[in-house]
Amino acid sequence: MYEKGLKIVVSGDICINSLQWVTEPQNSRGLNWQNHLNVHSVLKPGESLLLAKLVALATGASIHSPKIDDIELNISKDFLRSIAELEPFPMSADKKKNKKVYRIKRFLGFAGPSSNNPKLLPIIDDDENADIVIIDDENNGFNSNEKFWPLALKTPGKFPIVLYKMNNPIGSSALWKQLQKFHFEKTIVVINGDDLRSKGVNISKSLSWERTAQDFVWQINNNPNLAFLANCHHLIVPFGLEGAIYYRDGGVNEAYLYFIPYEFEGGSFKDTDGKMYGLTSCFVAGLAKSIASESYNKEEFPLLIGEGIGEGIVAVQKYFVNGFGENVEEFQFPSPTLFIEEEDDFINRDLIQDVRIPDLTHKDSNYYWYILSDKSSTNLAEIAYDIVKNGVNDVLNSIPIAQFRNLQTVDRTEIESYRSIKNLMWEYISTKNTVRPLSIAVFGTPGSGKSFGVTEIAASIAPELIEKLSFNLSQFRTPLDLINAFHKVRDFSLEGKIPLIFFDEFDSAFEGKLGWLKYFLAPMQDGVFRDENSIHPIGKAIFVFAGGTNSTFREFHGEDIKDENERKQFLLEFKGAKGPDFISRLRGYVNILGPNQTDERDQLFIIRRAMLLRSLIERKVPHLIDDNGKAKIDNGVLRALLKIRRYKHESRSMEAILEMSMLTNAKIWEQSDLPSKEQLKLHVDEEQFLRHLMHDAFYSEKIESLAMAIHEKYRMLSENSRNIDLDFIVPWEELSEELKNSNRDQARHIPNSLLKINYDIISVKENPEFVQFTEKELDILAEDQHTRWYRHRKKAGWKYGVIKDNKKKTDPALVSWDNLPYDKKDKVYQMVKIWPEILSKSNFKIERLKFLSKSDTSD
Structure with a gap:
């Protein structure tokens, strides 16, 4: 479970949690006291004592930490105590399951120690050669008392990985200065989002993951109170039970959001479901599980941290669900199965998604960033088609989606x-x-x-x-x-x-x-x-x-x-x-954003249309959805319904077109089922609608000729190159089937790539004049083209190699766009530049998608 021989030290502030709860009278015939409400109490380890237990469960390692052998017998009044009242709460939100577990009804406060300073404990068998040091700093004295710090932090020449869980976001403590001076490069700071907010850091809550993420990035870059955190090599901020942000400084600041797609911060459980202490400790233990699992180099370290964040979110969810069990005195807390994946788990690791947060200079810049576009390897049109064909839940499983009963939205x-x-x-x-x-x-x-x-x-x-x-x-x-x-x-x-x-x-x-x-x-x-x-x-x-x-x-x-x-x-x-x-x-x-595009920034209108269309099919013509949940609809009909520029009466027009189609006994929504041209005219531009309707048929016929034109361009580029690629200088007839398919794949992908720069292609009767792309448009298209080629090659079993070898399937160009050599990038640019010309020769015109003017919105 952990790297053999790994030494882990856990220490920090000490707190004893006193839990109290009330039960009904035991019986009516026993002793007098048994006829009254019974008040129960139990002591549980908190802060670093709890953290040590959680890390031991997560890693399976032997932990060096402070210990109290029998907390009930050996408790001292010098320890800080936290007092909480428990009550049974439903284990899950599913009303059909009536199982209840104890959670905290309310925190009653602290019982201070007999002296002003809470008692701290030494680390049992402390080891200066510890590989990982985990600190729980609750700002209750540990951070200023060097005597109790782990030896690995105080011994010169020792550089362990440090997981530093801090409660109070200040950079003036003695411990922080020690870490900053000697251990900063390998220190991972973990601080809860609500702890930042409690210090006046303005980060929105429960609105959208994009908004929370952008608020955080702006605050970390601009708020002077967070300047000491902005220089962290690794900073993790959990937000509720549902997400976390990983901010790192590796020369260039980067931030990543990890989240549960169908939830928002605070959305998993309501206040009426109770509370739990130790949530951030549980998250840190999940993080430790990943870091302790294997050896790694400096480049792999951020990847392990990312894996650990996912582990932490899953563990926190499970920790909350289990609470203190059905019977507090008999339940083993924390649960031994907390970090073991089980079939009936509330959540699993694969569900946690991550996305890079765009860099912000000003708070309102990039305001229209949405995770959907960043998380999607395909463009929005393809996602929209998939939503209609396969349903919202099957497609949108990696991006934030909000649901309010029958209302779903991703915007x-x-x-x-x-x-x-x-x-x-x-x-x-x-x-x-x-x-x-x-x-x-x-x-x-x-x-x-x-x-x-x-x-x-x-x-x-x-x-x-x-x-x-x-x-x-x-x-x-x-x-x-x-x-x-x-x-x-x-x-x-x-x-x-x-x-x-x-x-x-x-x-x-x-x-x-x-x-x-x-x-x-x-x-x-x-x-x-x-x-x-x-x-x-x-x-x-x-x-x-x-x-x-x-x-x-x-x-x-x-x-x-x-x-x-x-x-x-x-x-x-x-x-x-x-x-x-x-x-x-x-x-x-x-x-309220309807199915029409509102302005140039509104790129999600096609997703809204898709979700509305799928909903209409499910409600009005459910017989068009087969047993596997797939909607039976012709591709041309689907394209026209999703890509028409404007519906004259918004969602009512979409509904009307469906209702006017002859679908009562239909097995598939065919083009022949659509209403007449005159009826369509009431709700859409009928000429434009029919043009979209036939687009796929026209384009499919030209795939082969477009692929051949693409190959001819490759031949020309290869012949003029210093490094001649023999694979590309043969005529089309002699080309291998694999390379022919690669060219066909590029031809099919052209319309989707053009959507990324706000262009669509339409079929015309004569060869049209063709456009020239701007430098910015070429950058977007070239990177997209290389990414598509990269995925196509990887899927075919190719991998990176210093030398191109067809038998071993290795290729030096199989790297990310940023790492691609200049001469190979230039080839991609040259290829993309000819798209307008070869499309024009096949009677396709590249047309910029038009946005609604004020006059377009009036009926």
Whole structure:
């Protein structure tokens, strides 16, 4: 389990955990005390004592550490004690499983030692030649008392690997200075994300992994309080039970995010599931398991740390699930199976994903980074096709996905907005004695699903408590209509329900522009409405203001207006309509992104379309999905539905096209099942739709001729090269089948590569003029082309070798793009440059994907 002969030392602050819990009377016929509630207590090792136990379980090694043989008999008042109250909690979120385990209901605080300084313990059989030193620094005296430090840290010339778990992020302790001076290169610092936040480090929580990661990177690069950590060679920050960031300084700073795709920070378990101490210690033990598993060189060290982070996340999940067992006094804590993979484990190592976090200079730069694009070896169009064909869960298993009952989304902006709204609703519902409604706004184009999204969020929180009501203000004629609506809301509140009220088209005109806003100010602020001379309380309610004339919040309050005079005029009218007063009463908003592309930065629209289309097929024509979960749909139909530039009525148009297709008795959604050209015209540009429909057929016919053209270019480049590659100078007819397939693979891949630089190809009747790529576009295409070739070669059994050998299948070019020699890079550039020309000769035009203008969004 660990490298033979490895010596591991664990030390640090000492704490004894006193656990207390109450059970029902044992019986009604025994002694008097047995007829009353029974209070139980037990002592458990904490801090470095617990860490040593966890590391021993994780590594299987003999650990050198402080020890207390019998904690109940030998406990001293000089030790620091932590006191916690336990209670049984469901072991898992699955309501069908009623097994309960003890976890912490609340931390009661500390019982301080008899002296001011908590007692520390020496390391039993300390060894100055320790290979790994693991420190638990809780800032309770150990970091300033050199007497108790491991010999391997104090002995000159000794350089062990150090896992330094620190609770208090300061760089002024004596221990930190010792590590910084003598051991920094091989020190791995582990500090919990909540510990950073407690020191005022502003890192978002429970919104999206991208947002958390980017906040962290910005803070580590700009916050002076973290300057001492920014120079760490290895820094790991766990975030909840679900993720961690690995930041390293190897000359160039890099940061990587490790995460559970379907969870967010704090999402695995709620506060109502209890708490546990020792979570970060368990994570460190998982990290130690990986590092202690084998010998390694300097280059492999970060890879082992990455493996260890995955081990740590898995272990922490299992540690929390097990808690203190069903019976605290009989349960062996920590569990011996904690670091052993079992079939019924809650989570496994393969599920943990990682992605490099982009480098940020300014906090808002690269804001639209999304993990989906970085985690995908294929482009978004291919992922979209796969989602429709095989389902969301089978495809999106390595990127963050948020689910709120029947609502699923992978779009970062939607995830963050929806989770913000969910957090607001949860806090509001949980808070007692609230006198005003919770007011949120929802914006989006007609048909984008504004009502559905918020309804699903509410239903995911409290489906039995929340009752939905809808009122369309564009249909109201007088303020009396609104008063009657408030009476209906109040009736629901009096019944003990929390009404979720949608005020659709709240931004419609009434007595002037935005005329309804002034009638909502008192209900939003004070939770009351006036009916003639009477004032009525509304009660607990959630107001949802759904925009009808504005598709985004920015548009609603005029932020998108560029002309200065026009903006001044708008703000004057907005103020007169009480717009600023209305906004000040909102507690949140969300922009719903429908199936249409919103602007140039919105690259995930095709994924949204795919998820919506898959959902429509599952709900409306489930017979088109076979027993293996595969949707039976023609590739041309699928391409047209996903790649059409715009749906005139957003999701309603997608739904209408499906409903108008003749699918009742169909076994596959064929092109002949689609509605007529005139019917399509109601919902899409019918000419463009039909062009996409036939694209695959046209392109498939030209694969062979394109592959031959690619080979001819290779021949030319090889003949003009100093190092002639004999494999590429033979005519197409004499080329090996393997190399022919490689050229065909490149030809098939061209459309997908072009999507990465925002180009698509369309079939035309005549040879069109062809474009020239910019240097930046060439860089992207060349790297993508080499990566595709690299994967194709590896899949065929090739590996890196100093000399190219067809029999041994070795090739010196089988390296990453960054390590590829200049002359070989130049060949790739030259190849990519001819794509427009060979496509043009095959009657394909490269066309930049167009983005919606303002006029495109109007129906």
